[in-house]
Structure formats: structure tokens, C-alpha cells
Amino acid sequence: MHLDPFELHRPASVGEAVELTRKFGPACDLLAGGTDLLPNYKMHLNVKRHLVALGDVAELRTHSLERIGAMTRLGELERDTAFRATYPGLAEAIGEVATPLVRASATVGGNLLVETRCFFFNQSYFWRDSLGYCLKADGDRCHVVPQKERCYATFSGDLAPALGVLNASIEIAGPTGLRTVNVLDLYDAAGDGIRRHHLAEGEIVTAILLPDSARRVRSTYRKLRIRPTFDFPELGIAASLDLDGSRVRALAIAAGGLETYPKRFDEFTAPLVGAPLTAEAITAIADQIMRSVRPVYNTFLAPDYRKRMVAVYVRRALEHLSGVRAEAAG
């Protein structure tokens, strides 16, 4: 499979990268690890004339416990024992991305901005041409939920929920300078599978910033899929918990693999702050979160099952973090 010709740009600094990205606007894509972009390019999905490769920007490639450069490879973080010990939930999420070979190239920034996925989108040019294209590439209708307005492609990154529950923020460089947003605020909850984040033209994610609190809380990530490797998430649940004795000091739960953007469920967890995390509370939250999500049938497993597993995965994550047993009645 070959790539259509493009111009490859190799900026050496963030400034240059921003300038190129601004200059080419919608005619360019950023190339990080390439493990998501290049398969899509091979399938001629939304191919651009210009590729801005970020691999030469040294400042994007360093990481510490507080700051992870966007071009840090997942494999590097996996090998960093201090990092793994400090952020167990994030380390689980990283270790469950695709395969070790993909993780050798894939980057943190790339995973945050991984293209949304759908059975009707992630197909070859021939396949899509033969069916009739979809909203997300070359066409004007959705084959999952037949209509012409909204794309239902699923957010399939593992890192965003795991970073979201750690209250991580991301640093964004743009034509007007740097800005910082909460990691989950990167994503457009009012958008869809196409309009999926709030990056303006010329903006580049440069780093992930982890606050002090991220090093205090306990955290975990659980991923549902057919195989324990290769597969994108059918569901990914991240949770973090900070307990003061038996009382909740902080609790966060986030999910990916369900809708068009990764979601955090503060409306259900907030009432628990200051209260003890009981078996009943765990069961109730798990149930509330399950009821609030709306997966569609565009991944391998049926949406009703994925939805039901939300409750199980949330409950198990909280059991794991709290030591409280809330097992559903057999």
C-alpha cells in the first residue's frame, strides 16, 4: 500500500511547527508517531498535501514526572519505572494501547488526538467507494445512525480518560502563544466524530502537565476488548480516588471508547466528596454512569453490552481503589 505524495516538513522548534501549521491550515496534518495517521493515509482517508513531522522538535520529546512532552513515545514511558510507580492508572492505560510495536512509535500527544473510529470509516478507499462514502470522509451521510448531520465515530484513545482523572492539563502552543486547558476540555462535547476538539488553526499540543495531586491519588484504568492486545478500546474506564480515612477527599471517573469524546462523570462523583465510599455508593455511581452513556454499534461488541459493562468496570475500578467490596448480587 502506498501513500499519496505529500510535502514533508520537519520543523526544529515549536515556533516553526506552529508557523507551518498556521500557514497550511486545513491542508496539513501533524505527524507524531504515525501509527494512527499512516494507516489512515494508506487507506486514503482525509489525506492532506502537507505533513508537519514533529519528531525533530527536541523540546517535545523530554518528560519528567510533572511534564510529558507531547512527542514522548509510549514505549519510553512504559520503560520508566519511576513514572509507572507514580501513576499506576496512567501506566496501565499506556501499557494497554495497541501493541508493544505500536507503542514503540506512538506518542502521548498522538494518543490524545487519535482519530475517532468507526466500522464505516476505517476502511480502504475501495471499500468506502463501493458502499458510498460517509460524513467523516468524502461523503455526506452516516451509515451507523442513518442521517446527514452528525458523525458517530467513537473516541478510541486510552490516555485521555486516564489523564482526565488525574486532573492533568495540556499545554497548547499557537500563533498567539501558550495556553493551558484541562485535558478533557480539549475535546468538544458539543461536537461529533468529526468536530472533536477545540484546537484552533495553528495550535499544537506540546505537553501534558501533571499536578501534585496526581501523585497523591490512587488510580486505575480498565479496558474492555476482545483481545488483551492489538485492539482499540470497546470501553475504557479510568478512576482516581483520594481517601481521607474512609471518606472521599477526591474521586474522578472517566470513560473512553463509548462516544465521540472522552467523558468525565463529575456530576455523579461530586456528591460523594466528604462522604464515605460505601458499597452502596459504589453500586449507585456505577449504575448512574452506565445509564448516562450512549454507545452506538460501530465497534466490534454490541452497544448494549458495552453499556452494561460500564457499570461492572466502574464498580471494579472503585473496588480496586477503595478496598470496599460492592460485588453485584450473584
Next chain:
Amino acid sequence: MERGPAGSIRVNGQSYDRPFPPERILLDLLREDFNLTGTKRGCDLGTCGCCTVWIDGVPTLSCLTLAALAEGHTITTVEGLSSPSELHAVQRAFVERGATQCGFCTPGFIMTAAALLRDQPHPSREEITKAISGNLCRCTGYSKIIEAIEVAAAGTG
């Protein structure tokens, strides 16, 4: 901001100076231009791991690597892992333990396994299983591959 490099790439200790366009994929460059056909094309989309090579010693999917971005890095393919007269310990163990059947995935597994044992001379069975979980084998059921890596680890220990 130039359109692609002139094309100078180091593979198995040899420099190749040959122009190639920016859209050239490393796997294609190795197989089609350099005749290094030990690296295999299985799925061309980064799933199967048949195309695994080392870039600076790290097992990497050559089918998802732009050749241009491999410039200035050290590439090792299965042809560069050992000499014709002496196979690498992992290669010997794969032969001895029947870890190859059709052999098409084998070069990829060899590159993955050799890097694992270099970085971690005594991996547990679980660590081996995880390390090879980006390489797909349709023949062996992985049993003899895992066994061969264990044997190689014991031998190099």
C-alpha cells in the same frame, strides 16, 4: 522546509545514499530498493508485526515508518542481526525448538525477541508473552515461540 531529504540511510552498518520521495515507507525502501527482503509485508497496516525492524535498537513497525524520518538513525533488519556463519542465540533456539512453521512472521518475532533479551536477559514467561503480543503468528499458537525465547534466555544467562 525542503521537500524531503536527499536520502541517506544507515541499514545494518551500511550507508545507502539514494534519493527517495517523502512518502516512501521504510518497509518498501528496505524490500524494494535495498533488496532486504527478510523483513516481511503481512498486513501493511501495523497490526501483524511481520515488518519489525530495529530503529536505534528499538523494535519498530517499518510499514508505519516514513523512510525520511529514519534518516540519521540506525536501522537493523533481520539480515543484520547475525552473521551467516553464526546465528543469534534467539535464532538458534527458534530452529531447535520448532518455533518457525511457515516462517513468514519469524523475522519479526526474531527482532522482537532479540531486543527483549538484550534489554532483559531473564524475562518471565509473562513478560515474554507480553513482549511478543504485537507479532501475529497463525501457525504455532505461540507455544514454541515462547519456549524458544525461554531457551535462548537460559542459554545467554
Next chain:
Amino acid sequence: MATTSPPGFRLLGGRIPYIEGPLKVSGRAEYTDDIKRPGMLFGGLLRSPWAHARLRSIDVRAARAMPGVFAVLTGERYPTPFGVLPMTHDETAIAVGKARYVGDILAAVAASDEVTAEQALRAIRVDAEILPEYADPKVGVLPVKEPIHARGLAGTNIQKEVVQHFGDVDAALRLAAHTVRVRGIFPGVTHAFTEPLVTIAEATPDGRLTVWSATQVPHYLHRSLSEVLGIPMHRIRVIKPEVGGGFGGKSDPLPHEIVCAALAIETGRPVKLRVDREDVFLTNHGRHPTQNDVTIATDPDGHILAYDIDALIEGGAWSSFGTVTTYYNGVLSMGPYKVPNFRYRGRRVYTNKPPSGAMRAHGGTNIRYSVEVALDELAEKIGIDPFELRRRNALPPGSTTINEFRITSTSFLRCLEAAREKSGWEGKFRKQPFGRGVGLGCGFYISGSNSPIHFTPKMPQSTVHLKVDMDGGIAVHSMQADIGQGSNTLLAAIVAEVLGVDLERVHVVRVDSDVSPIDLGSYSSRVTFMMGNAARLAAEDLRNKLLEAASHLVGHPVEQLVVGHERIEVRHRPEIGTSFLEALHAAMEHTGALTATGAYSSPPMGGTFKGARAGTAPAYSFAAYVAEVEVDAETGEFHVETVWAAFDCGRPLNRLAVEGQIEGSIHMGLGQLMGETMSYRGTRLMNPSLLEYKIPAPQQMPRVECLLVGEDDPEGPFGAKEAGEGPLVATLPAVANALYDAVGVRFATLPITPDRVVKGIEERRRSGRAWKGA
């Protein structure tokens, strides 16, 4: 390097590393796509975007005019139909008149490179009338508006109907004390070999055509090329380089192979045609999607009285091996058991989907799944142990089945004993907590089809030639196809064993129709049995020549001589003798290089009724597997922890290879059970990629304990039978029955994905049936 051969053997019976292993681990083994020819062009295929369409016209003018395009072909240039079975030639190299599935080949180009070829394909304009498309075989059994093929039965899409009745099933059902019905539903699965399909062809001015192809049956390719291209076979040379797996998917002559050769002829240039991974999925020829209804009746003690089976088999666009499949779904249901009354109706129906064909344990996997699940249910109903039920019904050695299969050797009872004992069945079955279970599944499979696809039944199925010259190297020629299973190694080992020489003296020459005598290739688990016998005879022929010469050298009559290690010596007096090379050189005086031939034909067998030959084989393998599973009842995820695989392949000749086949078969069987599926919406394949086609990961692989308990087969080479396909069959029902033991749910539909496990457990609970207290 071989070790621990049984007494009387130096190599066979031990663990013999594959002779091509060093080439494969070093990346030096040569596969078709590794080959380049001077001046080589690249082919490309235009595939149908329609599932069913009448082709009005195809305009290739723009494509032909493009720079770098050397040839553009459409269907009418080579319209001769072909197909693997002589009776069902319904394919053409390129579609003629109609397109029958999304992926059908409409046109082909040869160009300077693949990018140019792709651009040329996009310039081809096809005018087509869209026809009603048929995705469901249940629709196709009735008359349809637009039959997919004119040869469909009476205006339907039925390609083949088989009806067989032995004994009196209705009477047996009336007498039965226990009856169980199972409806098994099996989506298609595909081979997913790691090496994609690829062919190179070159037509030369001497009037010859050379074809290199990733094929597991070079001979059928050879014949089809000749038939379709109209070139006599002796002017075509087929070469099989290393093949990266087949599992049946490279056994049909495939259209792209013929198209590639046609492009080479048109252009006068070598042409390489690579089929990318998506198109490999669309080429398919995988296991048939099937629905089977199985009724098994027994007497009060569990003796089987009757099988009553109806199978609806989905063929996709073409016939392929389908007629055989339609028979196999019936006749391969019975062994390893005595079935006194048997009724079967099988219907294979065309649909507008990628063609189904032969895949590892062809025709046996799905039906044996339903039968073994039904037997598990029967054992429970009767109140006897599943092992006991099988034991009571086991076919004895030297028996004949009701459909006149000849059962020479069977060590099925030994398989049962070994699996039961090693698995600790007694302490586990129905005794472990909810969520944990063990299950038994059994199987049998043909060891080489007795009914070869061949010119005449009198031709041998396998022939092996040996040539040895003064250098002492023994060249072995045979058209058997090593596709990774280790047949080259076995061929060399048999020759070395008989001649007493070191393995490194023996060179298996790459399959090349110019020099390799015809062998029917790698399918129907025929190679060890048939090639093995031919190789043994060839080596014995050569040995006799050496013994003759040695007799003159050492002054002892031939009858007193035996083969030692690299020498020939007097029996019980090994100090008197001569070396292999001395004997060889003496034998070569006046004649030059020695040659020898061995050939194998299976003996006459089978009944005389219509279809009697289907499923007859010179021997059968037998299996009894126990699987142990752990189920997460809440998520439905499960892990198969161990499989105790008791297998009767007669005498295992290369334990390394036999274990490799068993382990690989279990992995492939688990794939079909746990998640592999050709997933369609209508006629459209949704998952043509290795990412979305869920081959199990290494973490999902159970521990496998291979229990090779077979006794020598009287006709197999050194007592051996097949081990390439039979090992798959028992895997699936063993796991399904273990799931039942674990959570009390029967699964008759595959794959058993976690959502279905959860649903099953819930339905059981809702119906008020507790299982192990849960």
C-alpha cells in the same frame, strides 16, 4: 540435532528441527514476493463494488492510453471457466457477464509500478445493471428472481444438494430412549495466513510460461493455467517458493494467479501481482458459514441409535470445494463413533459474498461441534460421564462404518483414557466452583482423501524421485507442498532414515513442475501418509541398489546386509561393511548418477452408492481433548487455561512437528470459538483486516499438553497418520462443553463472545435453573 528416536529408528519418532529453519530465522528463506525478475511489471485488479451486477460494458480505453500501462484485460479475453473440482467449473479468471460479489475481479492491468496500475484501474469505466443481491442462504434455497449462477438447482441458488440415508432413522427415533437436538450456527471464518497471496509470471519467447506462486497445490494451479490459457501443461512451469501459511486458503487455483499469467502473456514481460490484505480477505475461500440441525438418539444406556442431520451451507459466489464440503458435513459427523442409522441432507447455497472453500479441518469442524455438544447434553440427560458415553460408542479398529468407511487403525479409546487421566477429570468434572469447568470434545479426520482430484484414478496420488550423484548428496524431488507444516523435513528424514545417512546429505529440491514429479499437494491432510509412503518406497528402491553394490564390495549376499549409520554392514557383524559413499560409487559404475522412484496410490475402498467416495481415506486420525476454562461470569470473558490434547496420529514421525500442528490447531480452533468471524452486514464484509479479524493473542493461548497415544497404522508410512487438521476439530467442542460445566450454558452459536456468555448466564437464571449454586 534429532533426539530420542524410538528403538529401531535414528531420526523418525524424535524431534527433528525443520531443515529450512536456519533460512527462515535469518530472513533468507525466499517467498514469492521476495523474487524480482528483470524488466518486471506490476499487476493490479479492478474489483467489483457491487455484490451482484450485470456487466453491460467496460471501457478501458483511457486506462490503456496511460503512460506506463502495458496491458489491460477484461473477462472475455480468457473466458474459459475453471474451478478446483472438475464437475463445478463456475469461476472465470476475470468476471464474464456478471459480477457476483464485492471484490469480484472486473479487469486487470499491468503497469510499470503499482501506483500507475492503481491509477489505470481508476480510469476504467464499468457500466453495470445492479441486480438483486442474495446475502441469506435461506432465501437462496427457494427459486429467486436472478439466480447467481445459471447452474443453480431449478431456479434457486442451491449449488449442491446431498441426501443420504443409511439404515432406518425414523424407526430408530421411535425406539430411542433419549434424544437431543442441537442447532449450530457458525459464521464464516478465514485462514488469515500471514503471507498475502502473490504470484509472478513470465512468458518467454521460447513459448514457455513460468509461474511462481504462493500456492499449496502447485499441480492444480498448473492444470488450471493450462485449461484457461490454452497452453499445454508441458509448456508451463510452476514453481512454489516458500509459502507463508495456507490452511486451505491457497489450495484452490485462484483467479489472480491466472490473471497474472495472462498479463505476462499479453505484455511479454514478467509481472508480479500482489494481493493486499483486504483483498486476501475478499478472496476468502474460508470455512463455510453453516447452520446445522443435529438430532442424536440413543438407547437407555447411551448407545447411539441414529443421527439425523440437516446442514445449510453458505457457499458465497463460487463452488470451490463446495461439493465436497456438502458431503463432508454429513459423512464427517459420525466417527469416532458407531452410528447404525444415519440420515443427512446438506444444501450448499450460493450467495453474493466472497466464496467459501476449504479451511483446515474442512467440512468436519462445524458439524463435529454440534455433534459433540449434543453428546455432552446426552450424557447429562442419561446421567453418565461424557467419557463413558464416548467409550460405549467407540468404533473398533478393523471396522466398517454404515456408509462403508474402512476404519483400519483407531486408538480412540487410548485417547479417551489419556485425556481423562492427565486432565484429572475425575476430581474436576461438575466438582469445581461456579465459573470453572472442564469439558470433553472428540474428533476424527481423514488422513488423505482417497478420492483425489486427478486425471485418472489410476495415477498415483504422490510420487517421489531421488537422485544421488558421486558427491553423495541426495536430491529429493516431489510436488508435495511444504507450507510450513514441515513436510520437506519429513521427506528428508524418511529418506535419511531408510538410507542410514545423515539428514544433511538430503536436499529437498524446491517444487518446480519441470523436475518435481506430480503430487497433489497440501490439502486433505494427505502429505505425511501419501508422500511419506512414496518417499519410503523411493528410498528403499535406492537402498536396494546400494545393497546390491555393497554386496559385491564386502562379499556377503544382500540378504545379510543392513543399513548402518552412513554405512552398509553385515547384520550382527557391523565391523564388516562399507561406507555409504563407497557403496554409492560402486553402484554408480557404468550407470552414473542413481535415481529412484516411489509412488503411492490409496487402495480400493468405499461403497458404490452415489457420493460413496466422499470422506473415504486410507486412514483416519482420532482425538479426545479436555479443556479447562475459567469464566468471569459478570463480564462473560473467559480464559482457556489448559487443553489436554490426546491425539492418535498413529506413530508420530516428527514430534516437534506434530506438537506444532496440535498447538497451532488449538490456537486456530480457539479463534473460531472466541471471536474470529467474517462479519457481514448484508453482503458486505465489515472486517477485512487483521486488526478487526480477531485472531487470538499469545495471552489467550492455553497451556497445551500433547498426548500422542496412537498405535501404528498398518498402511501409514512407518505407522503414521495425519496430524495437520484433525487436531483442530476437538478443540471447539471441548471448550464449549467446559463452558457448560463452568456456568451451565450451552453455546450452539459461534463465536462465543463475552456478551453472549453474559446473556446465556442471565437467561439460565431467569429460567430458574441454578448451576453449581449460582
